[in-house]
Amino acid sequence: MLEFIEVYKRYGKIEALKGVSFRVNGKFVAALLGPNGAGKTTIMKIAMGFVKPDRGSVRVLSMDPFVEEDRVRSLIGYLPEKPIYPLKIRVKDLLNYLARIRGVGENDVNRVLKLVGLEDYSDREIKSLSRGYLQRLGLAQALLGDPQLLLLDEPTANLDPMARQEILRLLNILHRDLDVSMVISSHIIPELQEIANYAIFIDRGVILDHGSLEDLAKRYNVKSIMFIETTNTRKLISELSSIEFVEGINIVDNGIEIKIDSRNIKAVERYLDELIKEGIIRSYRYKTAQLSDIYEKLASGKH
Numbered sequence: 001m002l003e004f005i006e007v008y009k010r011y012g013k014i015e016a017l018k019g020v021s022f023r024v025n026g027k028f029v030a031a032l033l034g035p036n037g038a039g040k041t042t043i044m045k046i047a048m049g050f051v052k053p054d055r056g057s058v059r060v061l062s063m064d065p066f067v068e069e070d071r072v073r074s075l076i077g078y079l080p081e082k083p084i085y086p087l088k089i090r091v092k093d094l095l096n097y098l099a100r101i102r103g104v105g106e107n108d109v110n111r112v113l114k115l116v117g118l119e120d121y122s123d124r125e126i127k128s129l130s131r132g133y134l135q136r137l138g139l140a141q142a143l144l145g146d147p148q149l150l151l152l153d154e155p156t157a158n159l160d161p162m163a164r165q166e167i168l169r170l171l172n173i174l175h176r177d178l179d180v181s182m183v184i185s186s187h188i189i190p191e192l193q194e195i196a197n198y199a200i201f202i203d204r205g206v207i208l209d210h211g212s213l214e215d216l217a218k219r220y221n222v223k224s225i226m227f228i229e230t231t232n233t234r235k236l237i238s239e240l241s242s243i244e245f246v247e248g249i250n251i252v253d254n255g256i257e258i259k260i261d262s263r264n265i266k267a268v269e270r271y272l273d274e275l276i277k278e279g280i281i282r283s284y285r286y287k288t289a290q291l292s293d294i295y296e297k298l299a300s301g302k303h
């Protein structure tokens with residue numbers, strides 16, 4: 001679905017990408033994580049076919065973005081890091097215009113306005129929108145034409161904490177309700193915890209590591225959290241307390257969370273399946289490992 005092999009890109013003296021390779025397949029939400037200047041925007045621009053790499057191979061939805069430029073752009077929604085909008089036109093006029101130039105019916109405008117919660121703002125001039133609502137507009141234009149893949153470059157940058165939460169919540173909803181994969185970049189490691197199932201860590205043009213959160217958790221031996229829905233919290237806690245691979249128990253709404261070593265997941269699942277048969281628990285769900293725990297191990301070289 002998205003593949004970079006040994007991609008290099010230099011801007012004058014600055015080597016922005018130094019042999020970047022990664023691959024994400026199937027349906028995914030990939031967090032592209034790294035500090036400012038790491039190369040995240042360059043990766044996105046290359047995937048869109050806006051910036052040509054000096055070397056290396058790039059495949060997006062099985063296409064070369066520099067050969068099938070128009071097709072790639074029609075199947076990918078892109079939110080640039082610093083979008084520039086004409087300020088004096090109305091929200092819906094901009095979206096109608098973009099829908100026309102992208103060859104998408106204007107009917108799609110109502111759909112995307114609704115998806116991002118901008119229906120009541122469609123007659124407003126863009127200059128009257130807050131930063132959070134401007135980002136919604138950015139997401140709306142990225143969603144025009146029902147793309148298969150969204151590339152979202154720092155969608156929460158420069159937002160206050162409330163607006164940041166709103167955008168993250170919206171991304172979660174979009175991911176749940178639409179059949180769309182996403183690459184979302186951020187320089188804040190834990191920010192995409194609730195939404196990402198894949199992570200790509202980059203620093204100074206070099207991929208530090210990438211993989212599904214499950215694989216990364218195993219590779220770096222990072223603890224995982226399992227949420228368990230129970231009918232009998234007290235009995236469950238007493239059962240779990242005697243099990244050596246349970247390293248922490250936390251009571252939360254409607255159940256408990258346990259911390260386990262990622263290498264023991266299969267054993268834990270077998271054990272919990274038994275507890276379901278015995279009627280002590282209703283269900284359980286694996287919650288992914290913490291991105292910040294993975295990054296800490298990765299950055300310290302300990303795994």
Ligand SMILES: Nc1ncnc2c1ncn2[C@@H]1O[C@H](COP(=O)(O)OP(=O)(O)OP(=O)(O)O)[C@@H](O)[C@H]1O
Nearest residue numbers: 011014016034035036037038039040041042043081
């Ligand atoms: N057009 C350009 N001309 C010269 N240097 C550039 C250009 N675009 C990016 N760079 C440099 O390339 C490096 C990678 O930049 P890039 O924007 O891809 O990083 P980033 O991870 O997206 O960071 P940020 O979040 O700060 O945008 C940086 O050192 C940046 O200054």
